[in-house]
Amino acid sequence: MNPSGIERIKAVFERARAESRAAFMPYYVVGYPDLKSSVAVIQTLVEAGADLIEIGVPFSDPLADGPTNQLATQMALQNGISLADVLEAVARLRHQGIDTPMVLMGYYNPFFAYGVEALCRDAAAVGADGIIVPDLPPDVRDGQVLQEHCREQELAFVPLLAPTSTEKRIRLAAGSATGFIYLVSVTGVTGARNRLPADLASFVSRVRALTELPLAVGFGIARTEQAARVAKIADGVVVGSALVRLGMKEHPVTQIHALAAALVGSMRRANS
Amino acid sequence: MKEISKIDVRGAGLHPWRQPDDQGWFGPYGGRFVPETLMPALAELEEAYRDARKDSAFQARLSHLLRTYVGRPTPITFAGRLSDHLGGARIYLKREDLAHSGAHKINNALGQALLAQRMGKQRIVAETGAGQHGVATATAAALLGIECVVYMGTVDVKRQRPNVFRMQLLGATVRPVDAGSKTLKDAINEAIRDWVTNVRGTYYLLGSALGPHPYPMMVRDFQSVIGREARRQMLDEVGQLPDTLIACVGGGSNAIGLFSAFVEDEDVRLIGVEAGGLGISTGQHAARFADPLRGRLGVLHGTKSYVLQTEDGQIALTHSIAAGLDYASVGPEHALLRDIGRAEYTYATDEEALVAFQMLSEFEGIIPALESAHAVAHAIKLAPQMPRDHIILVNLSGRGDKDLDTVVEALDGKAGGER
Numbered sequence: 212m213n214p215s216g217i218e219r220i221k222a223v224f225e226r227a228r229a230e231s232r233a234a235f236m237p238y239y240v241v242g243y244p245d246l247k248s249s250v251a252v253i254q255t256l257v258e259a260g261a262d263l264i265e266i267g268v269p270f271s272d273p274l275a276d277g278p279t280n281q282l283a284t285q286m287a288l289q290n291g292i293s294l295a296d297v298l299e300a301v302a303r304l305r306h307q308g309i310d311t312p313m314v315l316m317g318y319y320n321p322f323f324a325y326g327v328e329a330l331c332r333d334a335a336a337v338g339a340d341g342i343i344v345p346d347l348p349p350d351v352r353d354g355q356v357l358q359e360h361c362r363e364q365e366l367a368f369v370p371l372l373a374p375t376s377t378e379k380r381i382r383l384a385a386g387s388a389t390g391f392i393y394l395v396s397v398t399g400v401t402g403a404r405n406r407l408p409a410d411l412a413s414f415v416s417r418v419r420a421l422t423e424l425p426l427a428v429g430f431g432i433a434r435t436e437q438a439a440r441v442a443k444i445a446d447g448v449v450v451g452s453a454l455v456r457l458g459m460k461e462h463p464v465t466q467i468h469a470l471a472a473a474l475v476g477s478m479r480r481a482n483s
Numbered sequence: 484m485k486e487i488s489k490i491d492v493r494g495a496g497l498h499p500w501r502q503p504d505d506q507g508w509f510g511p512y513g514g515r516f517v518p519e520t521l522m523p524a525l526a527e528l529e530e531a532y533r534d535a536r537k538d539s540a541f542q543a544r545l546s547h548l549l550r551t552y553v554g555r556p557t558p559i560t561f562a563g564r565l566s567d568h569l570g571g572a573r574i575y576l577k578r579e580d581l582a583h584s585g586a587h588k589i590n591n592a593l594g595q596a597l598l599a600q601r602m603g604k605q606r607i608v609a610e611t612g613a614g615q616h617g618v619a620t621a622t623a624a625a626l627l628g629i630e631c632v633v634y635m636g637t638v639d640v641k642r643q644r645p646n647v648f649r650m651q652l653l654g655a656t657v658r659p660v661d662a663g664s665k666t667l668k669d670a671i672n673e674a675i676r677d678w679v680t681n682v683r684g685t686y687y688l689l690g691s692a693l694g695p696h697p698y699p700m701m702v703r704d705f706q707s708v709i710g711r712e713a714r715r716q717m718l719d720e721v722g723q724l725p726d727t728l729i730a731c732v733g734g735g736s737n738a739i740g741l742f743s744a745f746v747e748d749e750d751v752r753l754i755g756v757e758a759g760g761l762g763i764s765t766g767q768h769a770a771r772f773a774d775p776l777r778g779r780l781g782v783l784h785g786t787k788s789y790v791l792q793t794e795d796g797q798i799a800l801t802h803s804i805a806a807g808l809d810y811a812s813v814g815p816e817h818a819l820l821r822d823i824g825r826a827e828y829t830y831a832t833d834e835e836a837l838v839a840f841q842m843l844s845e846f847e848g849i850i851p852a853l854e855s856a857h858a859v860a861h862a863i864k865l866a867p868q869m870p871r872d873h874i875i876l877v878n879l880s881g882r883g884d885k886d887l888d889t890v891v892e893a894l895d896g897k898a899g900g901e902r
Binding site: 270271272273274275277281288293294295319320321322323324325345346347348351352353370371372373374375376377380384395398399400 | 506508514515516517518519520521522523524662663668669672675676679680681682683779780781782783784785787790792794795796797798
């Protein structure tokens with residue numbers, strides 16, 4: 212019996228913890244700038260040391276995203292990429308022998324249109340390990356339905372927390388999460404930023420005080436020194452827009468590999 | 484005048500329309516689908532609103548401003564020449580076009596701006612399609628001395644230019660949005676992104692009966708003044724309730740505001756009119772209920788309702804000559820009213836709206852907003868089929884000055900420059 216998505220994600224954080232480092236969790240959009248090169252980028256992220264990949268599922272109205280990810284998902288849609296294509300891409304990556312955990316990250320409407328039960332069944336079947344839906348809080352009726360189907364398929368259900376989250380909502384997220392919790396570092400949308408928010412450490416420790424689950428921090432982390440700082444206080448570091456924006460440059464695979472490897476290196480040094 | 488008693492159809496306490504529930508659901512519609520960052524803000528907003536609703540001082544201040552600043556109550560006008568011309572039902576108009584700033588939007592904007600002030604927020608953001616909500620919000624913000632930023636799609640900036648100038652004159656900052664369809668949907672995306680970023684000090688003043696809970700409830704409540712006035716005016720001035728209400732439905736705030744006071748009067752027929760654009764079969768429209776292929780249950784901008792979308796759940800591009808109706812989703816309470824058979828929904832095309840726009844101008848000396856012209860268009864269709872003692876009340880939700888450029892352009896195009 213193959214390990215479940217939840218078990219595989221658990222193993223990622225256990226291994227990272229055993230090596231006294233944080234997990235590197237890059238985000239990339241399938242179908243951007245085209246399907247073939249996005250698959251190549253995901254392969255190179257694995258080679259550069261990604262512990263877990265967040266697979267971006269495109270949506271026409273990504274209201275928690277800044278310009279970089281908006282553009283990327285829009286291009287993916289122009290390329291005709293649907294949720295079914297994203298699942299197929301995951302299947303292909305698994306066939307190529309990539310066993311790094313992959314978590315689907317996308318807005319609710321395409322998932323709802325596909326059918327939440329069918330989504331969870333098919334996601335598990337192709338070898339995806341979990342689901343993140345930024346516009347579906349765990350206490351909304353549909354969020355509870357998604358949790359049930361994730362549980363059935365042993366997929367990780369990953370809720371988000373924000374600096375504005377109250378103690379009650381932190382407990383709610385902790386109670387619903389399997390795998391890890393995604394901490395949104397800033398009040399704002401995704402996108403590379405020049406500095407980390409001043410209250411990030413206190414936000415992380417506020418959540419840490421209420422749960423044992425691994426905590427991944429994302430939004431706005433672009434540079435090696437930022438990743439290193441976050442690695443000291445969290446179990447996982449998510450980098451999205453900074454990698455995505457290289458997707459349109461010349462030789463994107465080479466450039467993305469270089470940045471990913473530098474991020475991994477800085478995170479290792481931070482905790483050594 | 485004797486008061487006509489309301490019909491209690493379901494027995495005490497079981498009104499299907501005493502909505503939403505405490506989680507913001509109107510049956511299977513509504514809810515709160517937003518990024519976590521906004522969840523505490525929505526809880527805070529809901530609590531502040533429930534407090535304000537109970538607070539007689541707040542209500543008194545709102546009523547005072549509605550009377551002395553907005554000019555309420557707005558009158559009911561008998562459209563006599565139009566009714567005679569059509570030769571059927573008698574058509575009355577609820578004159579929201581006479582409200583200060585030119586549309587019903589001010590009722591909600593003022594209510595929410597007072598709430599923002601009560602919550603201690605220093606800055607208001609809003610979206611606008613036709614510009615009427617943007618103007619109303621800028622007006623309320625100027626009155627109360629609060630900073631105001633309005634997001635507007637670049638397509639709408641172009642077709643509603645007078646309203647852009649109006650907002651700027653009122654001291655608001657207008658930020659054009661050049662993403663997606665460059666219309667209302669994209670303006671809401673940007674307004675929400677702004678709110679996510681500045682959530683601690685900023686109030687999001689949503690303009691229609693849409694969005695995450697508590698907006699659909701709150702906007703309906705602030706707009707229900709239309710229905711309460713209209714019901715009383717019909718009884719006092721005409722001596723009976725109307726047989727049919729007609730209102731246009733974009734997000735649906737003017738319609739729900741009118742309907743809410745009549746929903747328990749079971750003999751009053753409620754009709755919402757969506758934007759049929761170039762016709763349903765062309766796909767170029769914003770008729771969520773009329774297009775069985777693309778109008779399906781979905782989630783957009785925080786609420787579950789009927790949404791025009793592709794098979795893969797991507798939001799469809801919409802079209803209407805009326806910017807205020809040009810939107811892919813519809814308020815959740817309308818979806819429920821339709822399900823339980825309490826309200827019916829139909830549509831009028833761009834062309835029908837244009838004809839209605841001209842007819843109301845020529846027969847009554849009233850230039851309607853293109854949005855409201857959709858409701859007038861349906862009244863023009865329905866009236867000849869009805870007897871003289873049938874009374875139709877149309878919600879004339881706004882005035883049409885803002886639309887003159889659009890109408891001139893459309894008529895020029897059609898007449899080959901003859902007009």
